[in-house]
Amino acid sequence: MASTPRRLKRSGLTMPVVTPRFINNAWHRGCDYINMDLEDSVPPRLKDVARNLIRESISVVNKGGADAVCRINHDLMEADLNAVVWPGLMMVNYPKAEYAHEIQRMDGIITRLEAERGIRPGTVEIGANIETAVGVANAYEIVTASSRVMDFGGASGYDMSRDLGVEMFVGFDQFVYGKGEVELAARAAGREPHAVPFTPNITGSVSDPDRAFAEADAARKCGFRIGGGLHPAVVEPQIRGFAATDDEISDAMWVLQEYRKLDRTGETWVQVDVASVDREGSPRPMAADSYLGRHRVIDRYEAARAEELLQWRSRCQERDQEKAEAVARVNAAEAAESPG
Amino acid sequence: MSILVRRSNLVVPAVQSRMVVRSWTRHADAVTVDLQDGTPAAELARVRETLRQSVALAGKGGAQVFVRVNADFVYADSNAAIGPALTGIVLPGVEAADQVAEADAILADLEKIHGVTRGSLEITPSIETAAGIWHIREIITASPRVRQVGIDEAALAASLGITQSSEHDAFVFARGRLCIEATAAGVQPIAVADPMGVQTGQISHETMTQIATDSRNLGFKGMVCGHPSWIDPVNEAYTPTESLVDYYTQVREVFAQALAAGTAAAPFAGRMIDVPVDEWAKDVLAMSAACAARDAEKQAALAAAEASFDSSIPVIG
Structure with missing residues (x-):
């Protein structure tokens, strides 16, 4: 049986926090969550600027009811956490998770920040994203490293492809083992697996609504409950795909x-x-x-x-x-x- | 860090002298002279007498040369093969880390005895059983000599009572585990992609190119070639194509322009380009350059060997 997440995450948009038009329009996109990105979509020279935008952006992106989430940088974890853990933030997405000690360190920092900033203890979740072979190999240790890890997935996508040295969008399931390991670890630990079953995709389009619906529909039928994307055109199809007819x-x-x-x-x-x-x-x-x-x-x-x-x-x-x-x-x- | 380019590895039975003699002309990145399968036990001692010469011959065209040893005769087989032309051994039927550790110790002794650079000889474990797949992490981290690891699908099928068929892929999990664990350990996985395990003999260039491309896109870094006709398509499939090089050259340009404009995400050719795509573009272009360098190295060796070819070399074995 599918597990029941604390907060629904059927559809979410990941967007660079440094692009004001994305952030300012996020609230009426209809997403369950908005993932404000400090990582791959933010140029290195703008990391400090981006960090300083998160606190005020939380109340901008969540005013339409979406939960505010922030993807931090793997290598800038402490500085990023200090900048993003403020009241209103629901979850911190941690990319390229590879070892349990990384998650334990995050947990400690978040615990301190919750206490210092008047946030109810234990409420800021961690989304741990597996994007390397090392992460897959250590999946169970990572997902069980903190009770804050409520969203656990990955084992596919550009970073994973790069780590394995493969081209994406080749029309067959290249990541079946890694995704299976990560899902199994999440379910064994009683956490929410963030995954989708394989559906052929040779275009790499991030804005195809039909594909977004088909993927969400397949995901729901396979017991997954979390979606997300990069383009506003996929929000409604994802919500629809995750809904029972x-x-x-x-x-x-x-x-x-x-x-x-x-x-x-x-x-x-x-x-x-x-x-x-x-x-x-x-x-x-x-x-x-x-x-x-x-x-x-x-x-x-x-x-x-x-x-x-x-x-x-x-x-x-x-x-x-x-x-x-x-x-x-x-x-x-x-x-x-x-x-x- | 330099890129290990070992796309094709041609296996030739040590006892088949004609195959050994011709192996250096096949353009393989590596040749494995096989002392195990195809070499009758009664022939072993005789074959060992000329093994060092076979290894040298197999490497004349620039291929790195391995010897697949018998698991019960690692010392004797390695001792017969060791010399400047030997890159390493293929260790069959590995199920536990201690087998690799023992082979490591043997090679260390032989390196000392034969004046070969300490630690230079590689060990390529061949995984042939469920136990080997299960213990893969311990096996590939048991020695720094392990730079590649492969699954022998025919042996694995035999050990599991599997009749291989192109309709049912029995090794999705085994291959996936190998690729993940090897990549995590910094070791190159080499194998064959379904339905490669059921293929033998000559295969069309087109079919082999597709099989090798699928194999590469699962994460493998090279393929064991059971027939010389497989080598060229395998080399091609594991070398970034011109169109890929063009595409990723453009990706790098688009991403650089995006960075200059203050964003690290930009649309290009219907896809979204961001940091990991740009990083992968760098990898593909570096791989392309490394493959070109390796091909040039082999071409130079081949030309030198052809220029000095002595048809009076006796057929060995």
Whole structure:
């Protein structure tokens, strides 16, 4: 069963904090989180400038309900943490994580900063991103190095490709072992794996909405719950891809209904030919030719899956409502301030 | 740090003198003279008598030369092969670190006895069992002599009761583990990409190029070649193409312009260019230069060997 993250991260945009138009527009993009970047998208000569922008940018990017996240530099960890751990920051993304001691050091610094800056202890999360073979090899030690590590993934992407010396976008799953190791480590540790199943991609486009939807849909069906991207065009498709469809929700309710009937018989499982089920009824199973198939087994595992799906939908709806209300508040405030 | 360019490694049975004699003309980056498979036990002593000469011959075209020793005769086989032309040994059937440590000690002794630079001889462990895959980290870090490590897929399949087929790839996990652990340890993984394990003999240039390209894109740094026809496509596949060099040259230019404009992320050809892409561009261009240098080195050796070719050299073995 998919784990349940503390905060939903279905869609997020990573953007250089030094580009004002990105930061100023971030709040109405509809993301669950905004990842303000101090790392790869910020030129070395602007690192100090970027650091000093984070504190004020937190309240800019999260005013539409998105959570504020910051990606720091691997080699500038302490200086970056000092600049970014302020009230309102939900998570620090740590790139190229390779050893448990790095995470333990981060935890110590964040703990001190939380105490000094009036932040509720233990609330700033760490996202540990695996981007090298060493990181994959030490995955379990890294993810268990701190209880703050709530988002754990990677083992693919440009840095990983460079470390392995491979070209990306070649049309087959080059990273299957590393991604599997990282996911396994995350799940074994009870943390949220940040991953997507392989879907062929030979273009490398970061703005293809169809691809973003297909990837998010596949990710959800494989039990992943975290998305993210670089271009505003992928936000809505990701949110949609991570949402259960109406047919899936009806199916889940039907599964639970059938399971309750089963429970009363004393049997532990039953197989149902969904082609014989009334298609006009409600709730009803997915069609016989759907990806779930025609002959469906109803048992406690299916019931648990259905239960989780309904909970997931509920959490998605709550989060969407939360963001909509935040955006409405901003719009109302701006309307009140505007002349006339 | 210099880049180790060892794209193709042609295996020739030590007992097949015609293959050994011709191996230096094949343009392989490395040649492995095989004392294990294909050399009957009864022939071993005789083959060892001319092994040093075989090694020297195999290296005439600029290839680095290895000898695949018998796991039970590491000392005798290595002792027969050692000389200025020997780059290292391929150690078969490695399942534990102590096998590598023992081979390391043997090579250290032989280097001293034969006046070879201390620590210069390499050990390439050949992984052939599940135990070897499981203990890969300990194996490849057991000696600084280990610069490459490979999976012998045919042997691995045999040890696991697997009938290899091009329809079902049984070694996704094994290859992935090898690439990750080797890269993490700074060791080059060499192997073959599915369905390479089921291929034997002559294969079309196009097919081999694709297989080798897939292999490279899994993280391998070279391929063992069971047939001379594989060498050219393998060398090509592991060498950055002209179009890649052009593309990454442009990437570097675009990224430099972006940095000058105050950003480290810029769109180019439908993709996003940032620091890791620029770093990879540097790697590709460096690899291209290293491959060109290696090819020039081999070409010079080949030309020198052809100029001094003496057809009266006796067929050995």
